[in-house]
Amino acid sequence: MTIRLTNVEEITQLNLKYRKKNKATNIISFPFNTFDFINNKLLGDIVMCPFIISQEAKKYKKNIVEHWAHITIHGYLHLLGFKHNSFNNRKIMEKLEIKIMKKLGYNNPYF
Template sequence: MSETTEAQTVELAIQRETECESLPDDEDIRRFAAAALADLEAPVLSLRIVDEPEGRELNRRWRDRDYATNVLSFPADLPEGTGINLLGDIVICAPVVEREAGEQGKGVEAHFAHLLIHGILHLRGFDHMSAEQAEAMESREIRLLADLGFPDPYSSDVHQG
């Protein structure tokens, strides 16, 4: 599965292990991912969309936190010279995304796009452990989302259907 743009090809494997039906379709998901990967050459990654039991288990196993979280990123660790630009894996927990979108007054599609871009930026080495890192990551997220037609996810004025 790949998304082709003028400058690149994104290889994105999408696995849906959820009953949630309010999420974006694969075409939109590929468009969101391509926006966050536009400056990379032939990136490869996977996205697994899960329900809460799997999201909770993964968060417990890899982060020692006993709850389902919205997004997890697992960067690849390939040796240099493999010829593959494998970024890693992203897991998004669909019920958490739906719940958070409702609680925050956001559309599910906008919140999903934000979390996917957030996860991809983690795979690309961005982080938010310090205020400076958070500002750099958030400003990139805001710009990418705006390019996709979504409002600033960090604004308290975000209320959309």
Template sequence: MKNASKVPEPSPATNHKKFKLVLQYAAKFPGTPTRSQFHKWVNASLMQSAEIVLRIVDEEEGRELNRHFRGKDKATNVLTFVYDELQPLSGDIVLCAPVVISEAQQQQKDLAAHYAHLTVHGVLHLQGYDHEHETDAAIMEQLETEIITRLGYADPYHEQ
């Protein structure tokens, strides 16, 4: 986890990063964001150069990945896989569309805003942020909120 007293602010104007985004639509669901939307959200979240594969999956694939890599027999909203030994930063982010859609409905959130939040969340994990401990979670949530609100969406942690 990144330990910082002040949360860094990624800024396209001052941060000279390059990134490659490969988008894989393994499953297509209504309301799935476009490549342009994902590109914008990843760009807003990155603080360094990176190569990222972002994959949209169905519940079956999401469940299998979560079972295999985390030992949890259920699909989850986002999984991040970091390849530490590679430079530039490299990793995969998997978004499970049915879970994202269900959560957005249950939480009465705009679907695009929820996809944006989970994309930002995954990109921050890729860069070493986590939420295993309370202080780390507070730092990560603050950064997510700053990025999401800068993108024009509501604070994802504020009850609606």
């Protein structure tokens, strides 16, 4: 898995190009669904925007470290194939995020 940090302009361009949404976002995940030469599965790439993540943490009065953990976990779950494109999928993904956050000693990100 690769994690890349970028600025608002680039994340907006990526969001438009790959998701057809002309706005900035906190994270975009790009799953990689092939095998490398030693037959290890590569998960993919995550592109994150520190400025937006920081602004979200302030806006929602969240601990910045916990918010970074949550957003990283969220992107990682996307690489594993989880989606939040329906009510049921969203609930499944949120439940996993909460469980992982708690295992890491962090609070429920949805409170």
